[in-house]
Amino acid sequence: MSGQEEISARRPRVFSGSQPSGTLHLGNYLGAIRNYVAMQETHDCIYCVVDLHAITVRQVRADLRRNTIDVANAYLAAGVDPERSIVFIQSHVPAHTELMWILNTITYMGELRRMTQFKDKTAGAEGESIGVGLFDYPVLMAADILLYRADAVPVGEDQKQHVELTRDVAERFNHAFGKAFVVPDPIIRTEGGRVMSLDDPAKKMSKSAGSENSYIALMDAPDVIRRKIRRAVTDSGTEVRGGPEKPALTNLLDIYSILSGATIGEIERRYEGKGYADFKADLAEVVVEALAPIQTRIRELEADKSYTLEVLKTGAERAEAIAERTLAKVRERVGLVPRP
Numbered sequence: 469m470s471g472q473e474e475i476s477a478r479r480p481r482v483f484s485g486s487q488p489s490g491t492l493h494l495g496n497y498l499g500a501i502r503n504y505v506a507m508q509e510t511h512d513c514i515y516c517v518v519d520l521h522a523i524t525v526r527q528v529r530a531d532l533r534r535n536t537i538d539v540a541n542a543y544l545a546a547g548v549d550p551e552r553s554i555v556f557i558q559s560h561v562p563a564h565t566e567l568m569w570i571l572n573t574i575t576y577m578g579e580l581r582r583m584t585q586f587k588d589k590t591a592g593a594e595g596e597s598i599g600v601g602l603f604d605y606p607v608l609m610a611a612d613i614l615l616y617r618a619d620a621v622p623v624g625e626d627q628k629q630h631v632e633l634t635r636d637v638a639e640r641f642n643h644a645f646g647k648a649f650v651v652p653d654p655i656i657r658t659e660g661g662r663v664m665s666l667d668d669p670a671k672k673m674s675k676s677a678g679s680e681n682s683y684i685a686l687m688d689a690p691d692v693i694r695r696k697i698r699r700a701v702t703d704s705g706t707e708v709r710g711g712p713e714k715p716a717l718t719n720l721l722d723i724y725s726i727l728s729g730a731t732i733g734e735i736e737r738r739y740e741g742k743g744y745a746d747f748k749a750d751l752a753e754v755v756v757e758a759l760a761p762i763q764t765r766i767r768e769l770e771a772d773k774s775y776t777l778e779v780l781k782t783g784a785e786r787a788e789a790i791a792e793r794t795l796a797k798v799r800e801r802v803g804l805v806p807r808p
């Protein structure tokens with residue numbers, strides 16, 4: 469085992485993942501990937517491209533392949549450092565699905581039925597035609613996290629409920645069979661934890677949203693970003709001032725603040741006496757500038773495909789070594805006979 473395979477036991481461990489089910493957007497970046505990068509300073513980090521989660525919704529084969537590599541490239545381009553962190557593809561480590569099965573046996577139907585994301589994704593659909601994978605999705609997510617005995621899980625607000633379920637399942641297992649799992653904490657930044665759609669501030673920014681104008685993709689060209697921000701809905705009134713009665717503007721102010729480092733108060737003062745148009749024009753430049761270095765790096769990674777593939781290969785080996793240790797303990801706890 470090389471020195472890299474064994475991550476130090478001293479630092480707390482992070483696990484997180486994103487689905488390759490479409491283009492990554494500014495919500496994924498601000499809510500999750502930016503924190504993946506920051507947490508490398510204090511934690512040993514494991515970042516996964518969760519392709520098995522993506523197939524709970526039908527994917528076009530070629531798109532899934534491309535999107536999977538795109539997500540890995542986005543992690544690397546944003547600053548996830550494969551010398552320090554493990555980056556891998558979920559389906560390359562079969563332990564995820566095996567642990568999922570074992571966790572299935574202690575997870576309740578009622579718990580899964582209460583998951584907001586499941587309810588949203590299946591709203592209006594008849595139970596007869598809802599895929600079992602969509603229902604069971606949070607158990608796979610619990611397996612992802614628990615396999616690595618992660619202490620912390622950086623996610624956007626929309627995944628909090630799934631991490632809470634993971635905690636419940638971990639505690640239940642530890643109680644019933646003896647301690648095998650670390651009970652993880654969700655890490656959700658107040659700023660960026662819930663980036664809203666540009667055309668409807670009541671909905672989160674999402675890749676599955678109907679309109680392209682609702683989100684800024686990580687790879688959107690500068691002019692596309694400018695157009696989308698210009699078209700973003702704003703609230704009635706003319707003053708650049710946030711607040712609960714101005715959800716659309718507040719969302720834009722949040723994005724401005726996170727990416728520029730200025731506080732909301734400073735930004736509001738900067739635009740006193742100016743209108744939405746000035747504010748939006750400047751915000752567009754802030755976003756364009758923030759994404760430019762990531763986009764450049766993604767293009768470089770796309771030009772040399774072998775680098776990312778090598779990172780993913782090493783990542784899967786390192787991940788598997790950790791996952792197999794946890795799984796061996798789990799099998800023992802449950803009473804499965806070790807393979808002779």
Ligand code: TYM
Pocket residue numbers: 483484485486487488495496497498499500501518521608609612613621622623624625626627630660661662663664672673674
């Ligand atoms: P996914 O792929 O939908 O999103 C990836 C990450 O981006 C965050 N996010 C947002 N944050 C702020 N504002 C938004 N509008 C926004 N939209 C998305 C998500 O919260 C997430 O952190 N089930 C997970 C993937 C997953 C996972 C895991 C995460 C599978 N296994 C284990 C952590 C640990 C998902 O579908 O995320």
